[in-house]
Amino acid sequence: MAKRIVVDWGSSNFRAYRFGPAGEIAERHQAEAGILTVKDGAFEATLLREIGPWIDADTEILLSGMITSRNGWVETPYLDPPASIEGLAAAALERRASGGARLLFLPGICNRSPQPDVMRGEEIQVFGSVPAGDNALVVLPGTHSKWVQVTGGAITGFSTFLTGELFALLRQHSIIGRLIPPGPVAENAAAFRAGVALGFAGGARGLLNDVFTARAGALLGEFGPDEIAERLSGILIGHEIRAGLASATQAGQRLLLVGEAALLARYRFAMEGLGLSAETGPDHAAVEGFRRLGVLGR
Amino acid sequence: MAKRIVVDWGSSNFRAYRFGPAGEIAERHQAEAGILTVKDGAFEATLLREIGPWIDADTEILLSGMITSRNGWVETPYLDPPASIEGLAAAALERRASGGARLLFLPGICNRSPQPDVMRGEEIQVFGSVPAGDNALVVLPGTHSKWVQVTGGAITGFSTFLTGELFALLRQHSIIGRLIPPGPVAENAAAFRAGVALGFAGGARGLLNDVFTARAGALLGEFGPDEIAERLSGILIGHEIRAGLASATQAGQRLLLVGEAALLARYRFAMEGLGLSAETGPDHAAVEGFRRLGVLGR
Numbered sequence A, B: 001m002a003k004r005i006v007v008d009w010g011s012s013n014f015r016a017y018r019f020g021p022a023g024e025i026a027e028r029h030q031a032e033a034g035i036l037t038v039k040d041g042a043f044e045a046t047l048l049r050e051i052g053p054w055i056d057a058d059t060e061i062l063l064s065g066m067i068t069s070r071n072g073w074v075e076t077p078y079l080d081p082p083a084s085i086e087g088l089a090a091a092a093l094e095r096r097a098s099g100g101a102r103l104l105f106l107p108g109i110c111n112r113s114p115q116p117d118v119m120r121g122e123e124i125q126v127f128g129s130v131p132a133g134d135n136a137l138v139v140l141p142g143t144h145s146k147w148v149q150v151t152g153g154a155i156t157g158f159s160t161f162l163t164g165e166l167f168a169l170l171r172q173h174s175i176i177g178r179l180i181p182p183g184p185v186a187e188n189a190a191a192f193r194a195g196v197a198l199g200f201a202g203g204a205r206g207l208l209n210d211v212f213t214a215r216a217g218a219l220l221g222e223f224g225p226d227e228i229a230e231r232l233s234g235i236l237i238g239h240e241i242r243a244g245l246a247s248a249t250q251a252g253q254r255l256l257l258v259g260e261a262a263l264l265a266r267y268r269f270a271m272e273g274l275g276l277s278a279e280t281g282p283d284h285a286a287v288e289g290f291r292r293l294g295v296l297g298r
Helices: A043-054 A085-090 A122-128 A164-175 A189-201 A208-221 A227-246 A263-274 A283-294 B042-056 B085-090 B120-130 B164-175 B191-201 B206-219 B226-247 B261-271 B285-294
Strands: A003-009 A016-019 A025-031 A061-065 A093-096 A101-107 A108-111 A117-119 A137-139 A145-151 A154-161 A255-257 B003-009 B014-019 B025-033 B059-064 B093-096 B100-104 B106-112 B117-119 B136-140 B145-151 B154-161 B255-257
Touching: A003 A043, A003 A283, A016 A283, A016 B120, A025 A283, A061 A093, A061 A283, A061 B093, A085 A122, A085 A283, A108 A154, A117 A154, A117 B206, A122 A137, A122 A145, A122 A283, A122 B206, A137 A227, A145 A227, A154 A227, A154 B191, A154 B206, A164 A227, A164 B164, A189 A208, A189 A227, A189 A263, A208 A227, A208 B117, A208 B154, A208 B206, A208 B226, A227 A263, A227 B206, A255 A263, A263 B164, B003 B042, B003 B285, B014 B042, B025 B154, B025 B285, B059 B285, B085 B120, B085 B285, B117 B154, B120 B136, B120 B206, B120 B285, B136 B226, B145 B226, B164 B226, B191 B206, B191 B226, B191 B261, B206 B226, B255 B261
Parallel strands: A003 A061, A061 A101, A137 A255, B003 B059, B059 B100, B136 B255
Antiparallel strands: A003 A016, A016 A025, A093 A101, A108 A117, A137 A145, A145 A154, B003 B014, B014 B025, B093 B100, B106 B117, B136 B145, B145 B154
16 A cells, blocks of 8 residues: 555645554644645645655645645545545545655535535544444534534535624624624623524524624613623524524434534533533544545545 | 704714794705714814804704714613604703704614614604504615514514625625625626525525525536625525514515615515515605604604
8 A cells, every 4th residue: 555645735734644554643744834825836845845755656645625725736626415535535636746646636525405515624524523334413613614414424415604704704893893892702601692592593583683682782781792792602603503403414313513622612502501412523533534534545 | 933953963974954934844954074073072063063054042953863872962862662753852852052052862762672673863764754653664775774663653663684784794804705706796686586585585504504605606606706796695685584574563564665776676676586565665764754853843
């Protein structure tokens, strides 16, 4: 078997893993060499600068992340569900590095029905969280939260929610944000949970009205301006949880939270307030996913 | 009866109407002298500069708009529904100008149940659109769209939707906007109506996912990037219309669109695509509202 390297090459970061003969991660390298730092398409030169000593003509390099997007080295298509980790590796686009190494650019995954959706990178975390053959609804909270249905170890569908980005926009740029005191968000568990309950209830007036109540309630003295941010965050997360659960195609499956600890704690707290229970995925889901990818033949 | 003047004093504009003895508008004055242009609280000096010759000790001046907000001259409370135009005038806070004229600062209107909500200024357009004693669901599209329930000529409830502001934020600052070609929005009736249908359907995945589809669909080649803006606008307006109709407390009442012509055309087109019909309110609803206020005794 060829020497195998996996590179997780995003907008800001470059992370590489070299696999040993038993499929173990033998070496790691990380650098702030994301694709946005690469000038004039000098991707191969950057790769060699970062991990040149690992590479010879007999090396296979799997590349994942924004390096496979329109602004990256090689744009790969989106794979339709059901998408397994084996399918992901098999659909990679192959190129040769000038020294002869095989470059395998991984595809993204898309959803076409009921709504168009795309992911590029998060699937590695999903495959690193759910064992082969298993079922779960995997929740990856964040700027663009993903709720990913995994059935028999394959991604069978998913939905993206603009939760984190919308919170930031409303806080920084909207009329709602204008009433929020400057500085870090004042933690307020009760205000957050009240927002979650409002959003999760999915009242007839919907999100466009719910977010406005975070301003109006403060103007009417129902709560203080220091509660607006937490309430707003709760409203958006509550809407996401309701909609995410509705996206599940199987009842009663386990809910698996994957991501950065502080954000997971926030989602877990929101879910507990709604009487929902969720497991937490592995701490380093992406690394585990890359480990699985690293030992796959192709 | 005292001489009566009404001043619509907003953030950017100052508009004043002087009423004649028969209740007719005898004179108008407009200036870019909104409250944001007034330094050090010099509101009275600004008033006298703009319409001093209209004012003597026997004048009553009704003031409406942001001049009655926290950042204005005199902050007035919010009136609870049901709120009639007579109730609005009766709840005004009275002050005396240094020359003896009576200043009457009009209140805003609030909603406390089922959701906290506020308006300050739009109620004049509503009272200018619905004759005394009449019923209607008045729709004022805009940055913060208002759907106002009028029963027996009084405002009995309303909901605000962040539609226009959210569209601007998503277009200018979000990942969805990044794919939109720069320049004016390319008009595309089909894309707009597809968005309206999606938002109005209120699918289980909700607004946070619906807006993301406007990006994902373009990435998947389901439509061109030049359609994203119209689709996004449609999605938000579709959500607003569904939620606004749900806010109505009476079935089968007439829907009255009030506001600026181009925006009304957009909403009318959206509604027609949904099989809804709406009447259009008077062209100068605010002026008509002020005319009604101008002849009210107090």
